[in-house]
Amino acid sequence: MSADFETRIALGNELEKAGKDDEAIAHFRLMLDEYPDDPRILYEYGGAFDTAGRENEAIPLYRKALEKGLSGMYVPQLYLQLASTLRNVGQLDEAITILQDACRQFPERPSLKLFLALALESADRDHDALTALFDLAVAHVDTADMKRYARSIRAYVDDRR
Template identity: 45%
Template sequence: MANWEERIRTFWLKAGDADAILSLMQLLVAERHDEDPAALYEWASVQDFLGREAEAIPIYRRALDLGLDHVRRPQALIQLASSLRNVGETTEAIRILEGIGPDATVADAGEAFLALSLFDAGRPGDALRVALKALGKTLPLYRGVVDHYADAIVDSK
């Protein structure tokens, strides 16, 4: 039998209906103790995946408070912020996302979610600036000019 981490990875690769997904994750989470941050994170993730962001938010927070490993922590922060954005708490989402830097797990994904949150917060210029700066990192020829144009964007609040 595969270890728990391998079964979690396999779980996320499989598709299924909501009831099956929820039941299978519930079985996986039940194998761990109640205060296991990884299990809490996975439970929050499945809630989030099923469109139950409001239910996921306090579970993400608890998992983060208990201390997640270096792989799950940045994912949990991004997913928490995304859930907050989806329930209309854009100010808190922005605060969280502005504190996330690139890392080996999420690369610059936080910037994409920050741009979405800024846009939802009525700050389209800031959103475009963040998105262009993220895009600029991938441009071999025009990075400098795109960064320059991004810096010149003025948000009309």
């Protein structure tokens, strides 16, 4: 897409950050009118609704963005946002499934594992949530003390399964 396209998306994101939710929603609605079915605009439009606390309006936009072929760095972000939104509206099983799949596809994204732990905890699966957090710590906390005890921690985590 053009630099103008990216600039306009950035403007919508700035409106969200400034707490101007209705303006951000209107901004992305106008962009969607101009670029019908564009997966990136669908994703951003859904995000504007999500930020405004209008989760039920965000969910179908997120789904349509995936259906229309959202790609690149936005895919793991969309999975996280969709799953988090589903968790917020009580659709815990679907949220967990999406996050588990996303964690397998994008292991370099620790935020996915953290949100998986939140979803598991919301589903009263505290053991699984804590295990996910231990996995996250072992995989992504890169300090001398964690390296020293990594084998012991990994064994403990594996014993919990």
